[in-house]
Amino acid sequence: MAGRVLFSLQNGVWLFSPLSSMNSKGKHLRNRLHFHRSPFSSPSSKSVMFCSCRSHLQSQSGGEESITIEPFVLTTPLYYVNAPPHMGSAYTTIAADAIARFQRLLGKKVIFVTGTDEHGEKIATAATACGASPSEHCDTISHAYKMLWKDLDVSYDKFIRTTDPSHEAIVKEFYSRVLGNGDIYRADYEGLYCINCEEYKDEKELLDNNCCPIHLKPCVQRKEDNYFFALSKYQKSLEEVLAHNPDFVQPSFRLNEVQSWVRSGLRDFSISRASVDWGIPVPNDNKQTIYVWFDALLGYISALSENKEKPTLQGAVSSGWPASLHLIGKDILRFHAVYWPAMLMSAGLSIPRTVFGHGFLTKDGMKMGKSLGNTLDPKDLVNRFGSDAVRYFFLREVEFGSDGDYSEDRFINIVNAHLANTIGNLLNRTLGLLKKNCQSTLAVDSTIAAEGNAFKGTVEKLVEKARIHYESLSLSSACEAVLEIGNAGNLYMDDHAPWSLFKKGGAASEAAVKDLVTILEAMRIIAIALSPIAPSLSLRIYAQLGYSKDQFDATTWSDTKWGGLKQGQVMAQPKPVFARIENLVEGDNREASERLVKDKSRVPQTQRFAEA
Numbered sequence: 001m002a003g004r005v006l007f008s009l010q011n012g013v014w015l016f017s018p019l020s021s022m023n024s025k026g027k028h029l030r031n032r033l034h035f036h037r038s039p040f041s042s043p044s045s046k047s048v049m050f051c052s053c054r055s056h057l058q059s060q061s062g063g064e065e066s067i068t069i070e071p072f073v074l075t076t077p078l079y080y081v082n083a084p085p086h087m088g089s090a091y092t093t094i095a096a097d098a099i100a101r102f103q104r105l106l107g108k109k110v111i112f113v114t115g116t117d118e119h120g121e122k123i124a125t126a127a128t129a130c131g132a133s134p135s136e137h138c139d140t141i142s143h144a145y146k147m148l149w150k151d152l153d154v155s156y157d158k159f160i161r162t163t164d165p166s167h168e169a170i171v172k173e174f175y176s177r178v179l180g181n182g183d184i185y186r187a188d189y190e191g192l193y194c195i196n197c198e199e200y201k202d203e204k205e206l207l208d209n210n211c212c213p214i215h216l217k218p219c220v221q222r223k224e225d226n227y228f229f230a231l232s233k234y235q236k237s238l239e240e241v242l243a244h245n246p247d248f249v250q251p252s253f254r255l256n257e258v259q260s261w262v263r264s265g266l267r268d269f270s271i272s273r274a275s276v277d278w279g280i281p282v283p284n285d286n287k288q289t290i291y292v293w294f295d296a297l298l299g300y301i302s303a304l305s306e307n308k309e310k311p312t313l314q315g316a317v318s319s320g321w322p323a324s325l326h327l328i329g330k331d332i333l334r335f336h337a338v339y340w341p342a343m344l345m346s347a348g349l350s351i352p353r354t355v356f357g358h359g360f361l362t363k364d365g366m367k368m369g370k371s372l373g374n375t376l377d378p379k380d381l382v383n384r385f386g387s388d389a390v391r392y393f394f395l396r397e398v399e400f401g402s403d404g405d406y407s408e409d410r411f412i413n414i415v416n417a418h419l420a421n422t423i424g425n426l427l428n429r430t431l432g433l434l435k436k437n438c439q440s441t442l443a444v445d446s447t448i449a450a451e452g453n454a455f456k457g458t459v460e461k462l463v464e465k466a467r468i469h470y471e472s473l474s475l476s477s478a479c480e481a482v483l484e485i486g487n488a489g490n491l492y493m494d495d496h497a498p499w500s501l502f503k504k505g506g507a508a509s510e511a512a513v514k515d516l517v518t519i520l521e522a523m524r525i526i527a528i529a530l531s532p533i534a535p536s537l538s539l540r541i542y543a544q545l546g547y548s549k550d551q552f553d554a555t556t557w558s559d560t561k562w563g564g565l566k567q568g569q570v571m572a573q574p575k576p577v578f579a580r581i582e583n584l585v586e587g588d589n590r591e592a593s594e595r596l597v598k599d600k601s602r603v604p605q606t607q608r609f610a611e612a
């Protein structure tokens with residue numbers, strides 16, 4: 001259906017010289033990027049660059065010790081500012097935050113990138129509709145994203161806006177590299193265009209009445225001349241990347257999907273728009289603006305740039321590219337796992353290590369999204385239930401990679417059962433007993449308390465299980481393993497019944513003291529292991545165990561080793577760390593109802609910590 005008239009713009013050969021020298025960092029430390037050809041690239045295919053970023057530490061004797069300090073760079077999509085954020089956008093971001101926090105616990109230098117995609121026709125239209133200029137509109141929505149991330153305890157390192165001048169400079173440089181490599185040409189294009197997707201559609205993928213299957217609105221016939229990227233040239237290289245690098249696309253079932261797209265034949269795609277003013281002008285043709293994928297995807301690199309005055313592609317790349325992990329929804333998998341690596345190969349840059357396409361949060365089976373307007377407001381959920389509950393519920397209940405439907409009843413049941421009962425109550429009643437019988441002070445080290453105790457072994461196994469699940473991005477299973485520690489702790493408490501041992505006195509009382517220390521040590525381990533998922537709750541648990549915020553912030557995964565609590569440690573006054581949510585209204589008028597929280601002092605987490 002689409003007719004094209006091709007005329008090559010430029011076919012010159014552009015030679016990419018790998019980055020040989022980098023900025024020096026400190027007196028003895030210098031970073032280098034080592035480029036090497038992929039072991040699986042064939043002579044006939046375009047070379048695929050893989051990069052290892054290492055630091056060489058010069059020892060006092062003058063020799064070089066090579067230590068790897070590759071940063072762990074992970075990204076969320078840059079969210080489109082056509083409307084405020086919703087629970088779908090929050091879902092990817094809290095998952096990324098949990099992974100970033102876990103990697104930091106492992107002691108890695110993490111660069112967690114998020115941001116907003118701010119160009120395009122829909123933005124200009126949305127701005128006009130609310131009587132604002134596009135840039136005012138972008139400022140407002142971008143700010144709303146930042147505020148939401150704050151409310152949700154999201155600890156990003158870089159927030160990139162595609163309207164940042166430094167981003168624009170890097171996009172133009174990237175475009176020029178690809179152009180220089182002969183991979184950009186101009187052509188007429190005519191086809192059915194979905195205004196919401198801002199892309200031409202294949203007739204065979206449309207529903208009745210030429211409706212877009214995502215937005216359920218009819219596509220319109222459009223014709224324009226655009227610049228195209230020669231994706232088809234990269235067919236063979238992409239097939240090889242996918243065949244030899246099973247970790248490149250995750251979960252594994254999505255790799256099959258991507259392989260089948262590539263096998264079915266790659267078509268060049270349009271990278272500019274003639275009719276859209278709100279965008280980055282195409283270099284040497286200001287009648288066209290660069291279209292989304294040649295703009296927004298570059299945000300992952302431009303975000304790394306440390307020189308905002310004179311940003312360069314090479315400078316940004318040397319600060320941490322390639323990304324270790326792109327976390328995205330499955331809706332944009334094709335762009336990240338097919339278009340993006342081909343674009344990077346064309347520009348002579350390394351491809352990301354992994355693209356993980358998670359599933360959708362759905363409402364009545366349909367993807368929750370801004371364009372359909374069937375969204376759930378995360379701010380409202382945070383205001384009513386707190387950030388820990390929101391983070392825990394979505395990361396625990398939606399298998400990472402699959403779709404999941406939201407139900408408020410289920411939300412309340414899960415967070416009450418897991419966070420308030422299993423974890424919160426266990427801590428509270430243990431501290432209550434310790435206060436009553438031991439003046440809130442530990443009489444023995446946790447190592448001595450648990451000597452010969454099978455419970456310690458159980459905790460050690462479960463925390464190792466949690467680590468393995470975090471490593472493999474099985475966030476739900478990681479939550480499950482941590483919760484199992486809580487379940488085991490409750491069983492231990494009930495079996496040993498320290499309250500009755502205290503009544504007996506003597507040796508029984510000594511055993512009861514050890515039981516309490518043992519359970520509190522398990523709680524300490526839970527606090528660290530749960531901190532990627534529910535950081536504020538973990539901090540409150542840590543505070544109850546008598547630690548300061550600085551001590552909490554300094555914890556690493558190695559602190560999950562049994563034995564942290566020592567004799568003489570004084571616990572805080574027992575106080576619930578997670579307030580049970582009361583679901584007061586049953587029946588039909590649920591929508592009009594208000595759910596109250598039993599603990600009226602539901603105050604911001606930081607304030608609560610200060611009180612603790």
Ligand SMILES: Nc1ncnc2c1ncn2[C@@H]1O[C@H](COP(=O)(O)OP(=O)(O)OP(=O)(O)O)[C@@H](O)[C@H]1O
Nearest residue numbers: 079080088089092328329360361367368369370371
């Ligand atoms: N329902 C959802 N479930 C899970 N993630 C989602 C959902 N909706 C959006 N996301 C996240 O946001 C990304 C898409 O960002 P975008 O700003 O385009 O949001 P959108 O609501 O999907 O927009 P639109 O409805 O206009 O297509 C997805 O790849 C995913 O990371």
